[in-house]
Amino acid sequence: MSSPAPTLVRGACPHDCPDTCALVTTVQEGRAVKLQGNPEHRHTAGVLCTKVSRYIERNDHPERLVQPLRRAGPKGSGRFEPVSWDEALHDIAARLGAIARRAPQAIVPYSYAGTMGLVQGESMDRRFFHKLGASLLDRTICATAGGEALAHTLGGKVGMRVEFFAEAKLILIWGSNSIGSNLHFWRHAQAARRAGARLVCIDPRRTETADKCDEHIALLPGTDGALALALMHELVVNDWLDHDYIARHTLGWERLRERALQWPPERAAAVCGVPAPQIRDLARAYGTTKPAAIRLNYGVQRVRGGGNAVRAIACLPALVGAWRQRAGGVLLSSGGHFPVDRAALQRPDLLAGRRPRTVNMVRIGDALAGDAGALSGGPPIEAIVVYNSNPVAVAPESAKVAAGFAREDLFTVVLEQFQTDTADHADYLLPATTQLEHWDIHASYGHTDVLLNRPAVAPRGQARSNAWVFRELARRMGFDEPCFADDDEALCRQAFAPGAIDWAALERDGFASVPLPEAPFAEGGFPTPSGQCEFFSERLAAQGLDGLPDHVPNHEPAGSSSAFPLAMISPPARNFLNSTFVNVKSLRSIEGEPLLEIHADDAGARGIADGAMVRVFNARGEYRCRAEVSRRARPGVVNGLGVWWRKLGADGTNVNQLTSQHLTDIGRGPTFYDCLVQVEPA
Numbered sequence: 041m042s043s044p045a046p047t048l049v050r051g052a053c054p055h056d057c058p059d060t061c062a063l064v065t066t067v068q069e070g071r072a073v074k075l076q077g078n079p080e081h082r083h084t085a086g087v088l089c090t091k092v093s094r095y096i097e098r099n100d101h102p103e104r105l106v107q108p109l110r111r112a113g114p115k116g117s118g119r120f121e122p123v124s125w126d127e128a129l130h131d132i133a134a135r136l137g138a139i140a141r142r143a144p145q146a147i148v149p150y151s152y153a154g155t156m157g158l159v160q161g162e163s164m165d166r167r168f169f170h171k172l173g174a175s176l177l178d179r180t181i182c183a184t185a186g187g188e189a190l191a192h193t194l195g196g197k198v199g200m201r202v203e204f205f206a207e208a209k210l211i212l213i214w215g216s217n218s219i220g221s222n223l224h225f226w227r228h229a230q231a232a233r234r235a236g237a238r239l240v241c242i243d244p245r246r247t248e249t250a251d252k253c254d255e256h257i258a259l260l261p262g263t264d265g266a267l268a269l270a271l272m273h274e275l276v277v278n279d280w281l282d283h284d285y286i287a288r289h290t291l292g293w294e295r296l297r298e299r300a301l302q303w304p305p306e307r308a309a310a311v312c313g314v315p316a317p318q319i320r321d322l323a324r325a326y327g328t329t330k331p332a333a334i335r336l337n338y339g340v341q342r343v344r345g346g347g348n349a350v351r352a353i354a355c356l357p358a359l360v361g362a363w364r365q366r367a368g369g370v371l372l373s374s375g376g377h378f379p380v381d382r383a384a385l386q387r388p389d390l391l392a393g394r395r396p397r398t399v400n401m402v403r404i405g406d407a408l409a410g411d412a413g414a415l416s417g418g419p420p421i422e423a424i425v426v427y428n429s430n431p432v433a434v435a436p437e438s439a440k441v442a443a444g445f446a447r448e449d450l451f452t453v454v455l456e457q458f459q460t461d462t463a464d465h466a467d468y469l470l471p472a473t474t475q476l477e478h479w480d481i482h483a484s485y486g487h488t489d490v491l492l493n494r495p496a497v498a499p500r501g502q503a504r505s506n507a508w509v510f511r512e513l514a515r516r517m518g519f520d521e522p523c524f525a526d527d528d529e530a531l532c533r534q535a536f537a538p539g540a541i542d543w544a545a546l547e548r549d550g551f552a553s554v555p556l557p558e559a560p561f562a563e564g565g566f567p568t569p570s571g572q573c574e575f576f577s578e579r580l581a582a583q584g585l586d587g588l589p590d591h592v593p594n595h596e597p598a599g600s601s602s603a604f605p606l607a608m609i610s611p612p613a614r615n616f617l618n619s620t621f622v623n624v625k626s627l628r629s630i631e632g633e634p635l636l637e638i639h640a641d642d643a644g645a646r647g648i649a650d651g652a653m654v655r656v657f658n659a660r661g662e663y664r665c666r667a668e669v670s671r672r673a674r675p676g677v678v679n680g681l682g683v684w685w686r687k688l689g690a691d692g693t694n695v696n697q698l699t700s701q702h703l704t705d706i707g708r709g710p711t712f713y714d715c716l717v718q719v720e721p722a
């Protein structure tokens with residue numbers, strides 16, 4: 041008898057990546073046998089990155105969690121015993137309920153972008169915690185510095201459309217290793233280059249992307265704002281300005297002009313660690329090439345002055361009138377173009393007038409340790425529910441985070457696909473479905489299409505979707521509002537108001553475009569309060585902050601400490617996505633082991649040979665890994681590639697042992713790339 045014909049199921053990549061690819065899964069006899077990029081989706085064009093090409097390996101991984109587990113050893117031991125769903129949910133509901141009756145804010149949800157799906161990431165979970173009156177979580181760990189900076193400049197996470205980069209004549213790839221983390225944009229950049237465009241990469245690390253650009257500007261970490269101000273200086277003194285655009289569509293020009301004139305290239309060169317002629321040359325190119333486009337990414341904003349740096353860079357296109365053309369402008373995130381109905385999904389009305397305290401996820405180490413500031417003056421944390429995140433590995437200053445999760449008096453529930461570092465610390469570890477097994481709907485932060493994800497296969501073992509878990513907990517806690525009965529498919533439909541997107545196209549094709557002009561700000565119309573590109577932000581000034589963008593030095597500026605003379609950044613290893621995929625053997629074997637890239641001069645001065653084990657340390661801790669003497673590191677800066685699971689590291693730690701819980705100037709974000717260290721042979 042011949043086997044039944046395979047079926048093709050359309051979906052969306054769930055990972056924290058701007059490309060939001062459309063997937064097609066081939067299913068044969070109930071098993072996913074092939075996963076491809078959807079060739080009909082113009083942004084995916086049939087191509088997936090290496091990581092997600094291995095998604096079936098990840099889905100079928102022998103170490104997938106397939107049944108609920110209860111802790112059976114000391115906290116953090118990773119020892120568990122099987123338990124039924126019914127028993128697990130009953131006990132979790134009882135224990136959370138007991139805390140909620142006394143002090144609901146002592147319960148903290150902890151989640152981020154382990155899936156970018158609106159249903160499995162920010163729907164039933166939020167309803168559940170809102171009804172409970174739990175603490176709110178400030179989800180700052182990646183993008184809020186840049187996001188809020190954009191909001192204060194352009195009015196939101198808005199920008200040029202990615203497909204038109206292919207027509208630009210100059211592209212600044214600023215703080216982005218596009219080949220590793222924005223592959224589909226890189227295709228447009230290559231098309232532009234074939235048509236004669238110049239590509240300039242601005243990044244402390246000589247990435248694979250920098251290798252392939254016409255020029256690489258290897259500035260010191262945290263000095264991007266100074267570089268942008270020096271570019272402005274040159275635009276002003278050489279009059280490479282679009283006076284008409286500035287007059288009609290910007291706010292605060294005279295004040296910005298004065299600020300820019302304080303930043304001649306020589307001043308910026310001293311701060312950035314790059315030659316002044318290179319800055320002058322870049323300014324000339326930016327001021328005289330049309331259309332000029334900037335692909336900015338979030339690496340820039342993981343330093344103290346990250347918000348100001350993004351503001352300064354986001355001002356540049358208006359100065360030269362780049363927005364007039366569809367291939368001109370800047371793109372950091374397109375997320376603000378989507379009319380997501382978050383109130384319908386998350387139901388903040390369930391708070392019923394209560395205003396719980398907010399815990400900043402970047403400071404979870406301090407918060408679990410009882411620091412009053414990190415707790416926003418609220419009660420100590422008694423319970424934490426973690427999903428779509430692996431804070432023990434990814435949150436900064438991880439020795440404190442691990443110590444916090446090791447508290448015997450902390451009740452910890454973790455929803456996960458694998459036994460991560462955080463899962464090791466759970467009291468209950470609940471098996472979560474993968475993207476091949478559940479419904480979801482996705483916006484994007486790199487393009488402007490909505491994608492629908494249908495389940496392709498049945499969940500492995502007893503795995504269940506996040507929304508299912510919170511629905512069941514709500515039922516057991518007696519939450520009887522009808523919204524707690526919405527199933528996952530119904531939640532997909534609630535993510536956008538009726539008529540906001542073409543649902544028929546979404547169901548038919550798996551994707552649907554948000555209607556947008558080709559050059560959204562050609563005639564101004566920025567979504568700021570003034571409708572202008574706000575060089576000067578009254579809203580920032582009202583908060584007591586500088587209304588103009590400036591260079592704000594790092595908390596730990598390069599060269600400021602003799603004990604810790606090297607600046608460290610910790611970009612993702614190419615085959616990992618934050619801490620996801622570290623346990624996929626085929627990808628881990630490409631990466632080998634945790635590495636620190638170090639320049640030959642810095643290695644030579646310390647007697648460090650290529651391939652030697654090194655001790656990387658600062659006042660917060662130490663981390664052992666292998667050194668790679670590499671041209672990817674500039675002198676004075678080391679690159680600690682992340683984010684490895686701690687338990688796979690040489691001494692049970694990872695690079696976040698060294699990072700700090702200091703915050704950014706705007707947006708309360710993390711400062712992972714604002715970190716001084718010393719390195720010595722281990």
Ligand code: SF4
Pocket residue numbers: 053054055057058059060061088089090091092093223224617
């Ligand atoms: S490129 Fe990004 S969106 Fe596309 S498959 Fe890879 S991780 Fe997913």
